[in-house]
Amino acid sequence: MTPLERTAASGPRGVVTLGSRVALPVHGRQLLVGAVVVLLTAVASVATLSLGELGIALADLPSAVTGGADGADAFVVERLRGPRLVVALGTGAALGLSGALFQSVTRNPLGSPDVIGLASGAGAGAAVVALMMPGEVPVSLGALVGAVAAMVLVYVSTGSGFRNPGRLVVAGIGVAAMATAFTQYVVYAVERDKATALTAYVNGSLAARSWDDAATIGVVLLVVVPLALLLGRRVEIGEMGDELAGVLGAEPQRTRVSAVVLSIVLSAGAVAVAGPIAFISLTAPQIARRLTRGTGAHLALATLTGALLLVLADLVAQQSPIDDGLPVGIYTMAIGGVYLGWLLTREWRRGSL
Amino acid sequence: MSATGPVNGGGLRARGLSVGYGGEPVVRDLDLDVPPGGLTMIIGPNGCGKSTLVKALARAVRPVAGEVLLHGRDLASYRGKEAARHVALLPQSPIAPEGISVRGLVRRGRYPHHSLLRQWSPDDDAAVGEALERTGLTGLAEATVTELSGGQRQRAWIAMVLAQRTELLLLDEPTTFLDIAHQYELLELCAELHREGRTVVAVLHDLNQAARFASHLVVMDAGRIVAQGAPGEVLTAELVADVFGLACDIVPDPRAGTPMVVPHARHAAVVPGGAAR
Ligand SMILES: Nc1ncnc2c1ncn2[C@@H]1O[C@H](COP(=O)(O)OP(=O)(O)OP(=O)(O)O)[C@@H](O)[C@H]1O
Ligand SMILES: [Mg+2]
Numbered sequence: 001m002t003p004l005e006r007t008a009a010s011g012p013r014g015v016v017t018l019g020s021r022v023a024l025p026v027h028g029r030q031l032l033v034g035a036v037v038v039l040l041t042a043v044a045s046v047a048t049l050s051l052g053e054l055g056i057a058l059a060d061l062p063s064a065v066t067g068g069a070d071g072a073d074a075f076v077v078e079r080l081r082g083p084r085l086v087v088a089l090g091t092g093a094a095l096g097l098s099g100a101l102f103q104s105v106t107r108n109p110l111g112s113p114d115v116i117g118l119a120s121g122a123g124a125g126a127a128v129v130a131l132m133m134p135g136e137v138p139v140s141l142g143a144l145v146g147a148v149a150a151m152v153l154v155y156v157s158t159g160s161g162f163r164n165p166g167r168l169v170v171a172g173i174g175v176a177a178m179a180t181a182f183t184q185y186v187v188y189a190v191e192r193d194k195a196t197a198l199t200a201y202v203n204g205s206l207a208a209r210s211w212d213d214a215a216t217i218g219v220v221l222l223v224v225v226p227l228a229l230l231l232g233r234r235v236e237i238g239e240m241g242d243e244l245a246g247v248l249g250a251e252p253q254r255t256r257v258s259a260v261v262l263s264i265v266l267s268a269g270a271v272a273v274a275g276p277i278a279f280i281s282l283t284a285p286q287i288a289r290r291l292t293r294g295t296g297a298h299l300a301l302a303t304l305t306g307a308l309l310l311v312l313a314d315l316v317a318q319q320s321p322i323d324d325g326l327p328v329g330i331y332t333m334a335i336g337g338v339y340l341g342w343l344l345t346r347e348w349r350r351g352s353l
Numbered sequence: 354m355s356a357t358g359p360v361n362g363g364g365l366r367a368r369g370l371s372v373g374y375g376g377e378p379v380v381r382d383l384d385l386d387v388p389p390g391g392l393t394m395i396i397g398p399n400g401c402g403k404s405t406l407v408k409a410l411a412r413a414v415r416p417v418a419g420e421v422l423l424h425g426r427d428l429a430s431y432r433g434k435e436a437a438r439h440v441a442l443l444p445q446s447p448i449a450p451e452g453i454s455v456r457g458l459v460r461r462g463r464y465p466h467h468s469l470l471r472q473w474s475p476d477d478d479a480a481v482g483e484a485l486e487r488t489g490l491t492g493l494a495e496a497t498v499t500e501l502s503g504g505q506r507q508r509a510w511i512a513m514v515l516a517q518r519t520e521l522l523l524l525d526e527p528t529t530f531l532d533i534a535h536q537y538e539l540l541e542l543c544a545e546l547h548r549e550g551r552t553v554v555a556v557l558h559d560l561n562q563a564a565r566f567a568s569h570l571v572v573m574d575a576g577r578i579v580a581q582g583a584p585g586e587v588l589t590a591e592l593v594a595d596v597f598g599l600a601c602d603i604v605p606d607p608r609a610g611t612p613m614v615v616p617h618a619r620h621a622a623v624v625p626g627g628a629a630r
Contacts (some may be wrong), residue, residue, distance in 0.1 A: 015473045021470055021471065022470045022471065023470070023471045023472065023473040023474070024470070024471075024472050024473065025472055025473050107448070230469065233464070233467075233469070233472065236450075237461060237464055239448075239450040239451075240447065240448055240449075240450060240461065241444070241447060241448035242413075243408060243413040243414075243442070243444045243447075244413070244442070244444055244447055244448075246412060246413045247411045247412060247413050247437060247440070247441070247442045247444075248434070248437050248461070248462075248464050248465055248517075249432075249433035249434035249435070249436060249437040249464070249465050250433070250464065251433055289452070
């Protein structure tokens with residue numbers, strides 16, 4: 001018997017109680033899936049640090065990550081792969097949660113920040129700030145402004161806010177294309193070494209990340225995750241439509257605004273440290289939902305799944321025999337593109353698009 | 354009757370209520386006292402504002418003028434879940450979250466009884482079980498809502514509203530999608546809730562059903578209440594002609610004695626011996 005089951009035994013079945021104040025239902029399947037996702041993430045993280053030429057031997061890994069390494073191993077852990085891994089974990093988590101929030105309040109599996117131009121907008125904002133006014137304004141602020149601007153454009157150009165799924169996707173794809181074109185313009189106007197700079201703002205990459213990047217995304221998560229979890233139940237009730245959610249007391253309008261704001265902050269944070277990485281925020285919530293076969297926003301599980309997906313994608317990017325210089329964003333784009341196509345056809349067949 | 358259920362009848366009133374969706378108000382300067390413990394049925398032509406009125410009574414839309422009073426206090430001043438422990442609404446076309454089971458949907462009706470750290474209350478299982486049983490859905494509890502028939506889905510929504518265990522229930526066209534037997538089953542359920550002392554308000558399109566089951570009949574037209582009272586006094590041939598533009602006879606219902614509408618259909622099959630006009 002696990003400790004959790006024992007606590008549950010003092011209350012009703014499937015509910016964890018703590019005194020008379022706390023009573024939280026637990027869903028066995030969700031816990032199990034969550035544990036498996038965490039385990040897989042741990043395995044992928046170990047692989048990230050130990051595979052390949054520069055990899056740290058498994059036997060040396062425990063001492064290396066606790067600071068007991070020297071020479072080449074220390075360089076790999078402290079400079080090369082350590083920060084990159086932490087940034088991948090944090091960025092993936094941020095993207096997963098961002099997508100789960102946005103998809104839930106738009107009641108639309110395609111209403112995901114990366115599909116509807118939020119990430120591209122953030123990328124454009126970051127490019128402008130980093131290339132046109134280097135050092136004057138923090139890149140993350142540029143990303144945030146770009147993300148907000150893109151969402152305002154989408155909101156206005158659908159004519160019906162975020163409500164109509166079809167229009168949201170069409171307007172979003174348009175805004176995303178415009179933002180990407182704008183980014184290309186900025187990069188070509190300013191930068192001499194165009195190809196590499198462009199890659200960073202259009203595809204998203206985790207190469208050469210620093211502990212500063214890890215700290216940035218860490219702070220974003222530290223602030224936003226608790227707020228998102230507080231909002232979780234209302235977001236879930238909000239899926240029943242504004243009228244009913246209002247009657248049930250879940251304050252749908254306020255909930256939607258809060259969720260969109262949190263989602264934008266998460267995506268902007270992710271873009272600021274890794275560029276616009278495609279499709280993690282689209283797929284992570286959907287995978288989480290399918291794994292648990294349940295309903296609701298699955299905020300926690302989508303967060304964990306996002307981290308797993310990005311670490312896996314980056315592992316492939318680092319170990320790929322094709323070209324080790326290819327940014328991770330290209331891999332997520334390839335996989336996500338296939339998934340998006342499948343999702344679009346399915347929605348279309350069902351007549352909901 | 355449940356512990357969290359009815360408390361000395363629900364006092365729900367509208368005063369000078371106007372509600373709109375941006376343009377001209379569709380409910381205009383309306384006064385209504387919902388009789389506590391009564392079974393009120395609202396009838397009226399399409400688009401006259403019935404749904405808008407019940408939504409405003411449940412705080413699903415904000416009035417542009419006037420107010421809704423719950424137990425003498427402005428409904429808008431109630432905190433989030435507090436009002437939801439008094440008033441439940443079945444909207445005309447509710448949205449089921451993707452993949453949700455019947456039990457999952459019904460359980461969401463318990464949301465107003467929960468708090469951030471107490472997302473479970475001792476009455477939950479009993480309330481959900483009772484709601485499923487009263488709507489005949491116990492056997493379908495684990496089915497996915499979106500895969501049910503229209504009528505089964507409608508009953509699942511009604512179960513969700515019942516699970517809320519409020520003293521006031523507002524049902525917007527609860528009989529749509531139901532076959533004739535289930536329509537009467539649902540109307541009987543309303544009558545039963547009424548006998549238990551709960552206040553029930555239902556929007557209905559079938560005038561005969563409304564007249565037969567209502568303790569209080571409210572007739573709406575163009576955003577206003579044009580008549581209300583006991584069905585026997587309210588439902589007249591003149592009123593039906595005025596409000597619905599339908600010529601008819603009113604005869605006593607052979608079973609209940611309540612008024613029954615017999616339209617002057619132009620293309621009725623000719624039955625030998627029938628009083629064709
Ligand atoms: N969400 C909305 N946005 C804009 N206008 C609306 C909205 N809902 C209703 N209306 C308008 O308000 C008027 C009253 O609508 P309401 O739904 O209250 O009518 P109703 O009496 O319930 O009709 P029905 O019998 O067809 O259900 C209609 O003219 C309708 O077009
Ligand atoms: Mg209506």
